[in-house]
Amino acid sequence: MDVIVVGAGPVGLALAAELALAGVSVRVLERRDSADPAMRAQSINVPTAEALDRRGLLPALERIQRETLGAPGFRFTGHFAGMSLGPGLVDWADPELAAHTAVEGARMIPQPRLEEVLAGHAERLGVVVRRGVEVTSLEDTGQGVVVGTASGSLRAGWLVGCDGGHSTVRRLAGIPFPGTNPEITGYQAVVDIADPGKLTAGWSWSPRGVYRYGPQPGRVATVEFDGGPADRSAPVTLADVQSSLRRVSGTDVTLTAFRAAPTRWTDNTRQASTYRAGRVFLAGDAAHVHPPFGGQGLNLGVGDAVNLGWKLAAVVSGRSPEALLDTYDAERRPVGAWVLDWTRAQIGILRGDPKSGVLRGVLADLLATRDGTTYAVKQIAGVTQRLPLPGSHPWTGRYVPDVPLSNGTRLADHAHGGGFLLLDRTPGAVFGGRAHGRARVIRDDGTGVAGALIRPDGVVVWATDTPDAHGLDEALSRWAS
Known part of the structure; x- marks a missing residue:
């Protein structure tokens, strides 16, 4: 085959679909036997939604948002370090926001549902996903790659690791992963609560940490500055989440059951020293990890996938020289570095010490203004992203705005x-x-x-x-x- 993609999460599926759409033969290898049910990102940004819109998937996303919210007319704004951004303060006429309105009804997309959409899209394009296959070795011959698995070896022209923060591909390729170590442990879960009246809706701070209750019924999240978990890979139990929630809320709230698979996370923040080593590429969490605020990691990974997909396909097909592939790292690394800093800043604001509390108050004042809220919402939405391409036109280097055409199409x-x-x-x-x-x-x-x-x-x-x-x-x- 032309390309092997390791990892069948949203990033791997999006990349495989882009390659298949361009006529490239691609195989996806996934070590899990089934899709990961864990609760992760709950929304997508504008570039991600528009990338899927360009592939005809907007109706499916709009249907999911209607099912998720149960009501139309929702405008996604998000939060910064737990400080909610009020839709009423946003200048929705701002040119950068007003140019990207077609996907407004397709932003509240939980990650498992997005994965379902992408899996169906890839399958329709003929992508084969082999589950229960773990990569054990990797050789870059200079002319192609040889990938070893427990089921035997596979050969391809190129390999892309979309296999998460603990990427086997990154390790086997010998790509360094520098960054900062964790100082927090976070939990996220949807639970049944025996006494929900003991919790306060929204974000709440204390010297012991931060917790969030809602907006969906039973959804809870906690953040504790405890130096990170001793074993992040250990299964998350109901007792783990309940103990953390009790510590940060100062209550004896009782949780009775999980409604969805919970997650444990940290603020471990790292970026691969290169996104390419010979015929091996990294995308998504394999290339960068950071705190999961606002689902930025999911969006960053899909951006990697759509950027690399068409370029790799053009080189595989012989339409473009191999030098085109160098633009992948050059274009995506600065975006990744910005996201890492954006999430690091939120960790600083979330701390429960007095100095961070004062800083949080100053920032809260700024975010209570029209300009402050609009700025933050634009950053979270992703509409300000621009690549350093030659040309002075305001559109150059940006994602194309939604353009209605005179014949009634877009x-x-x-x-x-x-x-x-x-x-x-x-x-x-x-x-x-x-x-x-x-x-x-x-x-x-x-x-x-x-x-x-x-x-x-x-x-x-x-x-x-x-x-x-x-x-x-x-x-x-x-x-x-």
Whole structure:
């Protein structure tokens, strides 16, 4: 096969689907016998939702959000270090928010449900997932990779490790994983509570730690600054969660049962020294780990997958030189480093000591302003991300906004098959005539931006407000050769 992907979580499935969509033969290996039921991220950001929208999965996501919330009209804002961001304070007319509204009804997506959607998408594209297969050895021959398993060896041209924070692929590839050690233990669970009146809804702080109760019935989360768990891999018991909740809440609350598989987590924060070693790549938690606030790790991993997928497919097919793969690390590493710092900052604010409490009060004042809340919501939503690409147009280097077309469709509706899109709103199709089969030309009579070249991952690499095609040929040659 062309590519082996190790790990069948959301990142591995998203990557495998992107590769298969581009005609690459791919096999997914997963050591677990079934999908992980543990409670993890409860939402996705705008770039993740839009990436799935571009593949025709928006209706499925909207259906899940309706089932999750049971009511329409929800606007996701999130929180920063437990400080909720009120929707009423957000400037929803802010250009960066207003340009990405099509996926508003598809953000509250629990990770297990997202995994179901991606698994179905990958299966429809012919992706084979082999479960119960654990990788035991790895050899990069320079011409391909040989992957050893208990069931025998497999050969492929390339290998991508999407196998989590304790990545076997990263270890076998010898890629260092520097960062900071944990100082907290966190639990998250949905439980039955005998005496829920003893808990306060929302986030509550004490010198012993922090806990959250809600917003879903029975959902609890705790954070204790205890130096991290002695054994993070040990099974999480009801007694573990109850003891932690009692310590941080100062109550004798009683939990009677789990409704969903619980999770234990820490603020262990690390980033791989490189996302590529020869013919081996890392994506998702295999490349970066950090506290799970706001589901940023899930979103960061899906961003890795859609960035790498089309590039690796272009090299495998011979359409692009291998040098294109160097842009994966160059583009995704800065985004990963920002997320690590964003979550580290929240740990500092969450601490129960007096100095952190005062700092939390100052930040709370800032987040109670329209500008402060809007800034935080934009960061959490992911709409401010920009890659350092040449070009002065405001769209260049950003994820393409939602673009309604004059024929009643949206630009995203034309991206279901992958590949490059070239939006052309010039009389006589000045831009489209230069594509020469390297991009699908979308003619439109609407107003606004005159032309834009969009990569398969939704990143705009060229845009203009005039009929001048300056820079288009260079962009096509660099990215869509």
